[in-house]
Amino acid sequence: MLARADLEALLRDRRLDRTLTTARPLSDGESPLVAATGITALDERLGGGLPRGELSEIVGPPSSGRTSVLLATLAAATRRGEIAAYVDPGDALDVTSAAAAGVVLDRLLWIRPGGLDRAVKAFGFVLEAGGFGVAALDLVDVPAGDVRALPWATWLRLERFLIGTPTVAVLVAGRPTARSARGVTIGLAPAGPCVHGEVAGVWRQGLFRRLDVTARVIQARRIRWRDDEAVAIALEAQAWEA
Amino acid sequence: MFACLYLPLRLPPIHLDAGSPERDPLREVAAAFSPRVEVMSDRLVVCDVSGLGRLLGDAGEIGRGLRRAAADRGLAAHVVIAGTRVAAVLMAHARAGLTIIPPGEESACLAPLSLRVLEVVPDLVLTRITTTRSAAPERTQANGLSVNAAASVVNRDRSSAVSPLLDTLRRWGLKTLGDLAALPPAALSERLGQDGLMWQRLARGEDVLPLVPTVQDAPFEAALDLEWPIEGLEPLSFVMGRLLEPLCGRLVEEDRAAAGLTLTLDLVNRASHVRTLGLPAPVRDPRVLRTLVLLDLDAHPPGAAIDRVTLALDPTPGRPVQYTLLARALPSPERLATLLGRLTVLVGEARCGSPALVDSHRPGAFRMTPFRPSHESRRTAHPDPRRSNPTPRIPCAVRRFRMPLPARVTVAEGRPVAVTVDRRRLPSLADLRATTRPVSHDALPAAHPSLPAARRRGAPELARGGNASDGGRPRPAEWRGGQVRTSAGPWRTSGGWWAAGWDREEWDVALAGGVICRLFVDRHRRAWFIDGVMD
Numbered sequence: 001m002l003a004r005a006d007l008e009a010l011l012r013d014r015r016l017d018r019t020l021t022t023a024r025p026l027s028d029g030e031s032p033l034v035a036a037t038g039i040t041a042l043d044e045r046l047g048g049g050l051p052r053g054e055l056s057e058i059v060g061p062p063s064s065g066r067t068s069v070l071l072a073t074l075a076a077a078t079r080r081g082e083i084a085a086y087v088d089p090g091d092a093l094d095v096t097s098a099a100a101a102g103v104v105l106d107r108l109l110w111i112r113p114g115g116l117d118r119a120v121k122a123f124g125f126v127l128e129a130g131g132f133g134v135a136a137l138d139l140v141d142v143p144a145g146d147v148r149a150l151p152w153a154t155w156l157r158l159e160r161f162l163i164g165t166p167t168v169a170v171l172v173a174g175r176p177t178a179r180s181a182r183g184v185t186i187g188l189a190p191a192g193p194c195v196h197g198e199v200a201g202v203w204r205q206g207l208f209r210r211l212d213v214t215a216r217v218i219q220a221r222r223i224r225w226r227d228d229e230a231v232a233i234a235l236e237a238q239a240w241e242a
Numbered sequence: 243m244f245a246c247l248y249l250p251l252r253l254p255p256i257h258l259d260a261g262s263p264e265r266d267p268l269r270e271v272a273a274a275f276s277p278r279v280e281v282m283s284d285r286l287v288v289c290d291v292s293g294l295g296r297l298l299g300d301a302g303e304i305g306r307g308l309r310r311a312a313a314d315r316g317l318a319a320h321v322v323i324a325g326t327r328v329a330a331v332l333m334a335h336a337r338a339g340l341t342i343i344p345p346g347e348e349s350a351c352l353a354p355l356s357l358r359v360l361e362v363v364p365d366l367v368l369t370r371i372t373t374t375r376s377a378a379p380e381r382t383q384a385n386g387l388s389v390n391a392a393a394s395v396v397n398r399d400r401s402s403a404v405s406p407l408l409d410t411l412r413r414w415g416l417k418t419l420g421d422l423a424a425l426p427p428a429a430l431s432e433r434l435g436q437d438g439l440m441w442q443r444l445a446r447g448e449d450v451l452p453l454v455p456t457v458q459d460a461p462f463e464a465a466l467d468l469e470w471p472i473e474g475l476e477p478l479s480f481v482m483g484r485l486l487e488p489l490c491g492r493l494v495e496e497d498r499a500a501a502g503l504t505l506t507l508d509l510v511n512r513a514s515h516v517r518t519l520g521l522p523a524p525v526r527d528p529r530v531l532r533t534l535v536l537l538d539l540d541a542h543p544p545g546a547a548i549d550r551v552t553l554a555l556d557p558t559p560g561r562p563v564q565y566t567l568l569a570r571a572l573p574s575p576e577r578l579a580t581l582l583g584r585l586t587v588l589v590g591e592a593r594c595g596s597p598a599l600v601d602s603h604r605p606g607a608f609r610m611t612p613f614r615p616s617h618e619s620r621r622t623a624h625p626d627p628r629r630s631n632p633t634p635r636i637p638c639a640v641r642r643f644r645m646p647l648p649a650r651v652t653v654a655e656g657r658p659v660a661v662t663v664d665r666r667r668l669p670s671l672a673d674l675r676a677t678t679r680p681v682s683h684d685a686l687p688a689a690h691p692s693l694p695a696a697r698r699r700g701a702p703e704l705a706r707g708g709n710a711s712d713g714g715r716p717r718p719a720e721w722r723g724g725q726v727r728t729s730a731g732p733w734r735t736s737g738g739w740w741a742a743g744w745d746r747e748e749w750d751v752a753l754a755g756g757v758i759c760r761l762f763v764d765r766h767r768r769a770w771f772i773d774g775v776m777d
Contacts, residue, residue: 039636063758067639067777083572083615090641094774095597095608097639105597109613111585112593122588129581131573140641140777190756207730208750208758211638211776235638237750237776 035133035168037069038076038102041231045217046184049076050134050168055159055180057171060188065213066172067092068101068235069188070136073170075102082133085109085126089119090141116142120154127161127169139173147177176218185218191232211235243292243301243345244453245308246330247272248320249285250338268319269456271311275304281456286334288327290453305340324348329447332419335359348447353420357408360419360441407441410434419445462489462500462555471510471547475536478548482535485553486528493557499524502556505535507548515544522582522614523575524558530576537583541591572615582613603737604744605762605773606642638776640760646771649723649761658751658761662723663772724753732763748773 034049043049050056050073060066074084079102086093091112099105109126113119116139123137139147155178162169162180171177176185191212202210214230247268268287272279275298278290291304298304301323312319320338324330325345329352333341336355343351416422422445430438443450464485472478493499501524507515517538525531573581585594595610652660731749738744746762753759758776763769 061756063756063776065638065777067641068636071639072636091644092641092774093597094606094640094642095599096606097637098597099599100637101639105599106611106613107615108596110595110597110610111589113589114593118588122585125581125584125588129573129577131577203728203730203752208752208776211758233636236635237638 033166035073036076038072038079039069039233042069042186042215042217042233045215045231046186050170050184051182052166052168053162053164054183055155055162055169055171055178056183056185057173057177057179058186058188059173059176060213061174061190063211064188064190065211065215065233065235066140066188067097068211069186069215069233070138070170070172071098071101071103073168074098074108074134074136075104077133077168078102078104078107080133081107083107083109083131084134085111085132085136087111087113087119087123087126087135087137089113089116090138092138092141116146116150120150120158123169124158124161127158127165127167130161130165130167132167134168134170136170136172139171139177142173144174147173152178187216187218188213188233189216190214208237210237243290244288244324244327244330245272245275245291245304246286246288246320246322246324246327246334247308247312248322248331248334249317250320250335251285267315267317268312269458271308271315271317271319274311275308278453278455280453282331286331288330288453290455291323301342301344302340305342309340324351324447326447326449327451327453328444328449332359332444332447343447349420349423349445352445352447353418353423355419357411357417357419357422360408360444361405407434407437459557462492462498462557463553464489465550465552467550468548471549473547475539478539478551479532479536481551482532482553483528485551486531489553489555490526490528490531493526493555496557497560498557499526499560500531500555501558503531503535504554504556505539506552506554507544508550508552509544509546510549511546513546515546515548517542521575522579522612524560525576525579527576530580533580534583537580537587541587578613603735605735605748606644640774641777642774643772646762646773649770649772651761651763651770657726657729658749658770659726660723661726661751661753661759661761661770661772724755724757726751727754728752736765750776 033052034047035052036043036049037046058066058069074086075098077084084103084107086108088110089112091114093110095105098108109132111119111122111126113122119137119139119142123135126132126135158169159180169183171179176187179185191214202208202212211234213233213235215233216230249268266281266284268285269279269281272287272289275294276289276291280288282288294304295301298307305321305323308321309319312321320334320341322330322333322337322341322343324333324343326348329343329348332352332355333343336359411422416425422442425442427439427442430442434441440450466481466485468481472481490500501521503519503521505517505519507517509515517535519534519538521534525534572578582594592610594613596613598609598611600607600609648664650662650664651658729749729751731751732747733749734745734747736743736745745765747765748760748762750758750760760773760776762771762773764771
């Protein structure tokens with residue numbers, strides 16, 4: 001038996017929600033359609049999830065949980081029955097990690113262009129085709145200079161493909177790159193001050209157990225964040241195979 | 243009036259070449275006399291010869307004409323002309339040569355035939371009943387016989403349906419069709435039910451089904467000889483549109499769709515360039531088909547100018563699809579096929595698809611599969627873990643270097659203490675692009691020559707940063723080495739000794755600056771590599 005909220009979400013997805021009498025008015029900064037990331041604390045901070053029809057980004061330094069958050073988002077989308085696309089110019093996807101995160105692999109379209117230009121073009125093809133719940137472009141392994149050299153109109157053109165669609169477009173990068181007006185930036189960082197000498201992650205009994213990160217959500221009307229708005233996320237390391 | 247042509251099993255089988263135009267010679271013979279031909283098997287056809295009297299004469303003339311036509315093709319067929327279809331088929335199995343049954347005398351002519359003829363004929367006579375009436379609502383024919391009774395006769399296994407009946411009739415002392423036809427219908431119905439009445443009608447030569455002509459499927463093919471050779475995709479696009487429009491129109495009229503497509507290009511150098519496309523879903527839109535063909539030719543160009551274009555579609559019956567409100571909408575098959583075609587041209591077929599795990603302990607093993615999402619119930623196949631656990635575990639992912647980075651590692655007391663990327667041994671861009679093979683990485687990349695053994699304790703090499711694409715050799719943009727603060731390991735893993743195996747010791751290390759990465763040392767080559775970064 002479907003929950004009422006699920007049924008309403010399905011009707012909105014089909015654009016049949018005009019007769020809904022329970023649709024609550026939009027609140028400040030909230031998008032009418034969101035896609036949950038699968039991380040409860042982060043979804044609460046995002047107001048339900050990443051906004052659909054918008055370009056958002058997940059940024060942070062190495063070992064800050066960017067790929068983990070992205071895979072959780074892809075897993076949540078594929079478990080909802082949506083299909084997802086992952087444009088991976090660095091060919092960095094670990095299929096085992098994706099399966100462990102819960103990604104339904106046969107609903108994931110993995111594109112490995114091998115170059116930034118092809119990656120952006122492939123991303124455009126995916127957004128233009130439509131029908132994907134989440135489309136991600138991974139720019140982590142692309143030099144920052146090459147990304148900055150892209151014309152700004154590139155992102156505008158990609159945003160135009162998203163207008164009115166239920167697709168969540170996500171960029172993953174080391175630093176903020178681009179997002180649409182109603183998109184969000186999820187800034188990730190290792191938990192606690194990680195200066196020279198500090199060890200990231202939790203190590204117990206000689207094993208790497210957990211990576212604690214914090215996520216801060218940057219939206220159009222919230223360009224400054226406060227420490228109490230950070231979301232703590234614990235990423236469990238996979239056990240070694242016996 | 244019906245004519246039946248039958249080739250008995252004792253005669254040699256019909257051998258035909260695959261390219262022979264007469265794949266069905268009996269049908270060809272019958273089709274020469276009547277447009278309404280029902281092909282029951284490769285040895286039995288029935289045609290409607292009503293109205294041929296004005297052209298050919300009486301039934302005898304028609305029959306002799308059929309026998310001559312069959313003999314001209316080397317077929318010694320039994321020919322029967324009768325007023326009913328069943329009578330013609332039954333008599334053709336019993337008597338050789340030409341037999342004429344006057345209209346109205348079917349029962350009398352069939353009476354002397356043995357009951358054994360019922361063993362052979364019923365499948366062929368009642369075959370259509372099974373395919374069309376298995377779910378039909380209960381209807382009654384004009385003669386009061388239930389239509390579904392006919393279905394019930396052959397919905398069961400046919401041999402098991404006839405043999406018990408014949409055994410019963412023989413026990414009763416019946417030997418001929420005339421004996422069966424003479425039984426009182428009421429008593430027969432009481433003992434054998436509707437089945438018995440059906441067989442009695444057959445014994446009397448009464449039709450239970452009309453003749454349904456077999457319509458030969460016209461192939462969905464089109465060809466065009468070009469006035470002058472063309473090169474390039476743009477002029478070919480117009481030719482493809484001209485060929486596809488009428489073909490797709492026929493598909494729509496016949497409620498079919500193209501499940502596959504074969505394009506044959508005859509080139510000026512007398513070679514043929516043949517491309518076969520298997521479509522992920524049946525398509526009948528000419529624009530989609532043209533786009534897919536052009537995308538495929540873009541990836542596999544013909545190599546010479548084109549003289550002739552031949553296009554053949556593989557039709558499949560239209561299938562109504564009931565979408566559901568309870569599952570997420572997927573892109574239409576046409577859009578998905580077009581997207582995959584464009585991506586294949588852009589990145590290559592092997593670098594686009596769905597990942598899949600392989601049953602292997604090799605680190606990072608995977609394979610690529612075609613992307614074919616299906617409508618599955620998300621609740622039954624992939625339940626949301628948050629329903630059972632409000633705070634599900636979020637696993638930490640690894641960003642893997644598909645070609646592990648060679649590293650310089652300083653080892654002290656058997657543990658790594660400093661790590662840097664060995665930029666001199668980085669693979670070149672050509673090496674990276676050459677590694678298009680996606681599937682289960684069975685060997686370390688050959689671009690990494692063996693390194694000297696890791697330095698023992700001494701002055702550790704300072705972390706190097708700087709431009710990520712030194713000298714045109716790309717490396718992950720963010721990677722920086724550093725001092726090791728914490729390490730866990732080693733964990734030894736090996737396998738694939740029968741082929742290009744692996745034997746290595748893996749370490750998880752945390753570097754100064756917060757990066758957690760996975761190192762391994764290849765025990766054969768005594769070289770260190772960086773496998774990935776926890777992210």
